[in-house]
Amino acid sequence: MVRYIIWRILGVIGVLLAISLITFALMHSIPGGPWDELKMPLSGVQRENMLRSYGLDRPLWEQYALFIKNLVTFNLGYSFVHRSETVNEFFARAWPISAWLGIMTMLVAFPLGLLLGFIGAFRQNTWWDYAATTISLSGFVLPSFVLGLGTVLLFSIVLKWLPPGGWDSPKHWILPVFVNCLGPMGIIARYTRVALLEVLRSDYVRTARAKGLSERKVRLRHIFRNALNPVLAVAGPLVPVLITGSLFVETVFYIPGIGRYFAASVFQRDYPMIMAIVMLFCTLVGVVNLITDIFYLLADPRIRLTR
Amino acid sequence: MVSPALFLQLPITTYQLPLTTYALDKEEANMANVATYPQAWKLKDESVRQRSVWGMAMQRFLRNRTATVGLIFLVLIFLIAAVPSLFAHFGRDEANFVDAWQGPSARYWFGTDALGRDVYTRILYGIQTSMLVGLTTQALLLVIGIGLGGLAGMAGGKTDFAIMRLVDVMAAFPQLLFTILLMATLGIGLRNIVIALVIPGWVSLCQITRAQILSLRETVFVQAAAMIGARPGHILRRHLLPNMIAPIIVNVSFSLPGIIMAEAGLSFLGAGIAKPRPSLGQMVAEGGQNITYYWHLALFPALVLALIILAFAYVADGLRDALDPSQTR
Numbered sequence: 001m002v003r004y005i006i007w008r009i010l011g012v013i014g015v016l017l018a019i020s021l022i023t024f025a026l027m028h029s030i031p032g033g034p035w036d037e038l039k040m041p042l043s044g045v046q047r048e049n050m051l052r053s054y055g056l057d058r059p060l061w062e063q064y065a066l067f068i069k070n071l072v073t074f075n076l077g078y079s080f081v082h083r084s085e086t087v088n089e090f091f092a093r094a095w096p097i098s099a100w101l102g103i104m105t106m107l108v109a110f111p112l113g114l115l116l117g118f119i120g121a122f123r124q125n126t127w128w129d130y131a132a133t134t135i136s137l138s139g140f141v142l143p144s145f146v147l148g149l150g151t152v153l154l155f156s157i158v159l160k161w162l163p164p165g166g167w168d169s170p171k172h173w174i175l176p177v178f179v180n181c182l183g184p185m186g187i188i189a190r191y192t193r194v195a196l197l198e199v200l201r202s203d204y205v206r207t208a209r210a211k212g213l214s215e216r217k218v219r220l221r222h223i224f225r226n227a228l229n230p231v232l233a234v235a236g237p238l239v240p241v242l243i244t245g246s247l248f249v250e251t252v253f254y255i256p257g258i259g260r261y262f263a264a265s266v267f268q269r270d271y272p273m274i275m276a277i278v279m280l281f282c283t284l285v286g287v288v289n290l291i292t293d294i295f296y297l298l299a300d301p302r303i304r305l306t307r
Numbered sequence: 308m309v310s311p312a313l314f315l316q317l318p319i320t321t322y323q324l325p326l327t328t329y330a331l332d333k334e335e336a337n338m339a340n341v342a343t344y345p346q347a348w349k350l351k352d353e354s355v356r357q358r359s360v361w362g363m364a365m366q367r368f369l370r371n372r373t374a375t376v377g378l379i380f381l382v383l384i385f386l387i388a389a390v391p392s393l394f395a396h397f398g399r400d401e402a403n404f405v406d407a408w409q410g411p412s413a414r415y416w417f418g419t420d421a422l423g424r425d426v427y428t429r430i431l432y433g434i435q436t437s438m439l440v441g442l443t444t445q446a447l448l449l450v451i452g453i454g455l456g457g458l459a460g461m462a463g464g465k466t467d468f469a470i471m472r473l474v475d476v477m478a479a480f481p482q483l484l485f486t487i488l489l490m491a492t493l494g495i496g497l498r499n500i501v502i503a504l505v506i507p508g509w510v511s512l513c514q515i516t517r518a519q520i521l522s523l524r525e526t527v528f529v530q531a532a533a534m535i536g537a538r539p540g541h542i543l544r545r546h547l548l549p550n551m552i553a554p555i556i557v558n559v560s561f562s563l564p565g566i567i568m569a570e571a572g573l574s575f576l577g578a579g580i581a582k583p584r585p586s587l588g589q590m591v592a593e594g595g596q597n598i599t600y601y602w603h604l605a606l607f608p609a610l611v612l613a614l615i616i617l618a619f620a621y622v623a624d625g626l627r628d629a630l631d632p633s634q635t636r
Contacts, residue, residue, distance in 0.1 A: 141564065
């Protein structure tokens with residue numbers, strides 16, 4: 001089993017290298033430098049100096065090698081756009097916000113999703129089920145910016161209960177977390193419901209009831225535990241999506257997190273920032289998937305035996 | 308005993324024993340009627356009539372009320388997308404500056420925007436844009452995904468290995484990020500959006516196709532066909548493709564609203580469709596800027612977008628339940 005884990009870790013590293021290569025190639029295929037040619041026209045010598053100071057005049061493979069070396073030593077460079085701070089400092093400022101938003105979202109989405117799934121499964125095909133299914137479906141199907149603007153319209157403009165944007169006080173947390181959690185909540189609810197329906201009809205539950213276990217014990221020991229299995233498998237990959245911040249929710253609510261600055265940095269060709277965000281995100285996804293897989297390996301003896 | 312006629316697929320009638328030659332009397336002749344399988348289905352009792360797999364699937368689909376309603380709505384949407392001018396009141400870019408910033412009224416059903424353009428008309432053309440992007444992208448995804456997946460499944464060996472490594476790398480890269488990067492590289496516009504959506508998107512179809520082919524290759528009927536000398540093309544057409552279609556249909560029905568949502572999201576960020584061509588996402592963004600006083604600019608495009616995506620989702624759910632009833636509803 002240790003060999004399998006090592007093999008997987010190597011796989012993640014390999015994939016990250018490939019992703020960094022692709023991102024690097026894409027970013028440097030855009031003509032022009034990290035400044036706006038129209039607003040800041042430079043003469044030939046000035047351009048050369050600027051490019052040299054940013055290290056952009058070296059051959060591409062040299063830039064890439066330098067980038068990889070820096071990445072491994074966590075030196076992410078200077079942002080081209082936010083010129084007063086390095087990328088590290090920017091992350092230190094923006095990532096806690098995105099991470100906090102993500103954590104709050106998961107804390108809300110998980111229980112709500114489980115609840116909706118349980119309602120749907122235990123009251124199958126009644127109007128409770130239809131309501132729960134519709135809510136969970138709309139949650140993850142509707143685009144978050146649509147939902148975001150809708151809630152802003154309803155709660156900030158019509159009812160004037162909550163502020164429409166910013167991140168100063170806990171009051172500002174309510175709407176973004178609500179909008180952001182509808183997606184994961186919907187996914188978790190759907191998977192929970194399907195898993196529960198399968199478990200409720202399974203042989204071991206019937207056996208447990210037949211041999212006389214109280215309904216509470218049946219629910220706790222057999223139903224709940226086995227239904228949680230696929231839900232955890234789905235929840236794992238959801239986590240890095242949230243922790244790096246949701247692009248659209250942060251844009252709609254003007255939250256100063258990573259997601260909002262990503263799109264801006266792409267169009268302003270802030271190479272160090274783009275590379276850093278992409279690598280961060282992909283590393284998180286890879287690591288969380290790896291951890292989920294290992295956890296599954298340890299938790300479910302059936303997988304261990306087939307390995 | 309199974310009649311050999313089952314394999315020959317000949318039209319079979321009721322064989323009556325000739326009274327003179329073989330039967331002893333009329334009664335025995337009648338008792339010796341041999342009716343084989345197509346004849347049985349001509350019985351008056353309809354429940355015995357043979358049904359096709361697709362017929363049964365369609366019946367299951369139609370029993371699902373939300374899916375049927377969604378389908379009817381989608382037919383309307385496709386009609387609007389095909390000929391928006393049939394439903395539109397004004398021209399697509401017709402700007403009456405005098406009437407700018409108006410709320411909904413009898414003349415302008417959904418109000419006017421900053422340039423005095425009718426929001427209702429722009430929404431209709433926006434639906435056309437969304438459908439255009441969605442269908443073009445999905446068609447390209449089908450060609451590339453099924454093509455590569457089929458190649459990997461049928462060829463095996465080194466080709467399979469190479470394609471699978473490519474799939475691994477593409478799958479690890481978050482799709483939305485990759486699309487945004489590509490849009491930044493290529494620039495905005497309809498053609499570039501399609502390219503930027505296709506490049507990270509073919510992966511799931513490829514995986515599904517390859518998995519299906521690999522599992523179908525081991526089935527008895529395919530092996531039997533190969534044993535009696537059928538060519539690969541014949542096996543592909545007659546045995547593999549009809550059995551592969553169901554998961555592909557389900558994947559397509561879920562991926563189409565995903566594409567529409569991605570296009571709307573990109574246009575919302577300003578990275579999507581170019582300016583004069585209306586896009587629902589871009590209209591929502593514009594409306595979001597002015598939401599305090601002119602809520603109609605954001606509300607109607609957002610509502611229409613939400614309804615379209617919901618309809619797709621219900622139809623997709625219905626299709627999945629109809630084509631794969633083994634999953635508990």
